[in-house]
Amino acid sequence: MDPRAKLPESEEGTVLFNTDPIVIKDHYEIDYRHSYAQDSPFFAGLARGKLMGSHCQGCGRRYATPRGHCMECGSATTWCELPHEGRVHTYTTCYYGSESFLKETPYTLILVEFTGVDTLFLSRLVGAAPEEVSIGLKVRARFLRNCKFKVTDVYFVSA
Known part of the structure; x- marks a missing residue:
């Protein structure tokens, strides 16, 4: 065995809080530069209090999550504004999440269905x-006052 084919190890251990189930302490932090590229209008829309989706120029399909080309027919899409009101299609309660959501835990994630839109939108x-x-609950979009240009700039409340 080549001695270089081994990962370096440290003397650091992991804090173990429980053994059944295993519960550990874990830290994660990173700075990351990312371009939204063709999705930039979606995030710019959030800053203006608008939900932007995609509309297929070929078959007319409307997407709640934007895309450059239709998943049905492959035609190019254009931007369209989505309604601010919809209904809960399904939901889950999260008891663990990323560092961004720790203060909100537990929190509820929902898939929102909009009238006239063919796909669902994931949000809190x-x-x-x-x-x-409950499934079918009427919800309304709300936007953070100070936009961070993240998908979490929009959230939903009961309508």
Whole structure:
């Protein structure tokens, strides 16, 4: 065995809080430069309080999550504004999340369906206890006052 074919190890251990199930302490931090490229109008829309989706120029399909080309027919899409009101298609309550969501845990993720839109939009539902959430619940988009140009700049509340 080549001695260079071994990962270096440190003397650091992992803090173990529980053994069944295993619960550990873990830290993760990174700075990352990323271009939104062709999706930039979606994030610019959030800064203006607008939800932007895609409309297929070939078959007319409308996407809640923007894309440059239609997944059905392959035609190019154009930008379209989505409604701010929709309904919960499905949901889940998250008891663990990334560092960004630790203060909100537990939180509810929803897939929102909009009238006239062919796909769903993933977001958070804020201000409703897990037992108050149901499929079909009417919801309305809200936007952060100070845009961070992230998909979390939009969230939903019960309508």
